[in-house]
Amino acid sequence: MITTLKGRTTQVEISPERPTAIIGERINPTGKPRLAKAISEKNWDTLRQEALSQVGSGASIIDVNVGAAGADETVILPEAVKVVAEAVGAPICIDSSDPVALEAALRVCPGRALINSTTGEEKSMAAILPLAAKYGAAVIALCHDEEGISGEPEKRFAVAQKIIARAREAGLEESDLLFDPLVLPVGVGKTNGTACLATASLLSGRLGMNLTLGASNVSFGLPDRHVVNNSFLCMAIWCGVNAPIVNPGGPGLRESILAADLIAGKDPDCMRYIKNYRSSRQRQ
Amino acid sequence: MITTLKGRTTQVEISPERPTAIIGERINPTGKPRLAKAISEKNWDTLRQEALSQVGSGASIIDVNVGAAGADETVILPEAVKVVAEAVGAPICIDSSDPVALEAALRVCPGRALINSTTGEEKSMAAILPLAAKYGAAVIALCHDEEGISGEPEKRFAVAQKIIARAREAGLEESDLLFDPLVLPVGVGKTNGTACLATASLLSGRLGMNLTLGASNVSFGLPDRHVVNNSFLCMAIWCGVNAPIVNPGGPGLRESILAADLIAGKDPDCMRYIKNYRSSRQRQ
Numbered sequence: 053m054i055t056t057l058k059g060r061t062t063q064v065e066i067s068p069e070r071p072t073a074i075i076g077e078r079i080n081p082t083g084k085p086r087l088a089k090a091i092s093e094k095n096w097d098t099l100r101q102e103a104l105s106q107v108g109s110g111a112s113i114i115d116v117n118v119g120a121a122g123a124d125e126t127v128i129l130p131e132a133v134k135v136v137a138e139a140v141g142a143p144i145c146i147d148s149s150d151p152v153a154l155e156a157a158l159r160v161c162p163g164r165a166l167i168n169s170t171t172g173e174e175k176s177m178a179a180i181l182p183l184a185a186k187y188g189a190a191v192i193a194l195c196h197d198e199e200g201i202s203g204e205p206e207k208r209f210a211v212a213q214k215i216i217a218r219a220r221e222a223g224l225e226e227s228d229l230l231f232d233p234l235v236l237p238v239g240v241g242k243t244n245g246t247a248c249l250a251t252a253s254l255l256s257g258r259l260g261m262n263l264t265l266g267a268s269n270v271s272f273g274l275p276d277r278h279v280v281n282n283s284f285l286c287m288a289i290w291c292g293v294n295a296p297i298v299n300p301g302g303p304g305l306r307e308s309i310l311a312a313d314l315i316a317g318k319d320p321d322c323m324r325y326i327k328n329y330r331s332s333r334q335r336q
Numbered sequence: 337m338i339t340t341l342k343g344r345t346t347q348v349e350i351s352p353e354r355p356t357a358i359i360g361e362r363i364n365p366t367g368k369p370r371l372a373k374a375i376s377e378k379n380w381d382t383l384r385q386e387a388l389s390q391v392g393s394g395a396s397i398i399d400v401n402v403g404a405a406g407a408d409e410t411v412i413l414p415e416a417v418k419v420v421a422e423a424v425g426a427p428i429c430i431d432s433s434d435p436v437a438l439e440a441a442l443r444v445c446p447g448r449a450l451i452n453s454t455t456g457e458e459k460s461m462a463a464i465l466p467l468a469a470k471y472g473a474a475v476i477a478l479c480h481d482e483e484g485i486s487g488e489p490e491k492r493f494a495v496a497q498k499i500i501a502r503a504r505e506a507g508l509e510e511s512d513l514l515f516d517p518l519v520l521p522v523g524v525g526k527t528n529g530t531a532c533l534a535t536a537s538l539l540s541g542r543l544g545m546n547l548t549l550g551a552s553n554v555s556f557g558l559p560d561r562h563v564v565n566n567s568f569l570c571m572a573i574w575c576g577v578n579a580p581i582v583n584p585g586g587p588g589l590r591e592s593i594l595a596a597d598l599i600a601g602k603d604p605d606c607m608r609y610i611k612n613y614r615s616s617r618q619r620q
Contacts, residue, residue: 238598239606245599249574270599274606275613276591283595286570290533304588307560311567314522315529315554322523322558329559 256292540576
């Protein structure tokens with residue numbers, strides 16, 4: 053299964069056979085007062101730099117979220133999306149809980165965007181899936197519904213199947229969906245990691261779906277979070293996650309992903325791994 | 337399934353529910369001329385220090401291999417095993433391709449040792465499995481036979497089933513076996529990593545076996561080998577490997593394993609992860 057995203061100048065094909073595609077998560081003002089201020093004041097240079105920096109660190113898709121900036125999202129989200137799309141050629145992941153803001157941004161976003169996100173809640177699917185169909189976008193689908201996030205992988209899988217059915221009714225294909233198997237912090241529950249990984253294995257193994265994952269949530273509250281994040285990503289890649297949402301500049305993250313891809317057979321002749329090694333040596 | 341090993345003073349229980357047990361691989365003179373010299377000259381301080389250092393880095397079982405030291409293994413292996421067993425309380429993994437040397441070492445080794453190793457070859461099984469039964473030892477079993485190392489996980493699994501049958505005939509239980517799903521370097525074949533991991537999943541998923549793995553072979557010939565090794569170990573732990581043979585002092589290795597255990601639900605309340613974080617901060 054191939055999920056194709058298009059940016060202003062570059063195209064990304066997400067599929068189980070291809071190397072992991074990194075969705076850069078850094079343009080999100082939640083918990084970042086300086087970024088919130090920059091966005092609300094339309095200081096777009098900050099956004100441009102953050103987008104370019106993530107592409108430089110290996111992101112091939114850029115998430116744009118301005119929800120916590122304190123500005124009118126329906127106005128500021130399309131502006132931010134345009135700015136980022138002009139700064140980088142990469143596809144955009146338009147990230148908002150407001151369908152009106154999403155539609156405003158989809159109208160101005162070049163190429164084929166990724167919407168972040170629908171859940172399995174009827175209200176969410178009713179608002180988001182038709183938008184994806186109307187604008188020809190792909191959609192991230194979170195594996196929870198009105199009953200919350202289940203601790204049982206089979207229940208999360210059932211939510212995904214419901215979303216697939218509704219997506220078909222809305223005129224979408226399975227390849228238009230990127231499922232997020234969802235991870236809660238392992239610091240608050242010892243089965244939170246396994247529930248996510250087992251769900252990922254079900255979605256990739258049974259249906260061949262492409263999978264995203266807001267991976268860094270796994271380490272919330274722990275010291276040396278990057279160690280947990282990087283180990284988790286390697287395990288998640290083995291379970292089928294192939295387009296995680298992460299900070300591509302996190303310590304050791306790119307190297308961990310390249311090594312996991314190599315081990316998973318997604319880097320023939322080790323060329324990506326070795327190329328990154330050489331260029332990181334040159335930077336030193 | 338629980339595989340219990342006993343050292344002079346400590347006992348290790350290997351099971352899918354428990355944290356990963358590290359088998360320290362460093363006492364092996366292959367490619368280490370100084371260690372070879374120390375062993376052939378019976379300079380035991382070197383061995384004692386290497387054993388203690390590995391325990392300090394998190395190994396709970398110590399592999400002892402003197403095969404490449406250029407000395408008579410049937411004499412030197414039992415001496416080396418005694419020295420290491422006296423230096424550390426941990427169980428010993430007695431590592432030799434010579435059944436006579438293995439038996440000489442088993443005779444003097446305190447506790448319950450781990451034999452490294454049998455293969456699925458009839459000649460190997462006929463020599464090694466009765467030794468394990470006679471001395472009440474556990475055995476590492478490599479998933480290849482007279483036909484070599486198969487690229488197909490189902491064939492490696494079939495070799496494991498054959499070894500289980502022969503082990504039963506020799507009076508052993510499944511819990512006396514630690515299977516090694518075998519990894520060849522990913523640098524020489526892009527499916528070498530996936531073949532190993534898929535075999536591990538079959539052995540753990542279908543049979544609940546405990547699994548070892550000579551993990552660092554995966555990165556042979558590549559730069560920054562520790563990056564590949566650490567990513568691979570995280571993936572292997574998810575696939576059921578719970579007693580890898582590694583260099584416990586490798587850069588970032590212990591942290592990667594602790595994080596993978598945490599994610600895999602083998603570290604309730606994150607106590608092992610956090611304790612290691614605190615003690616590594618104190619060392620700095």
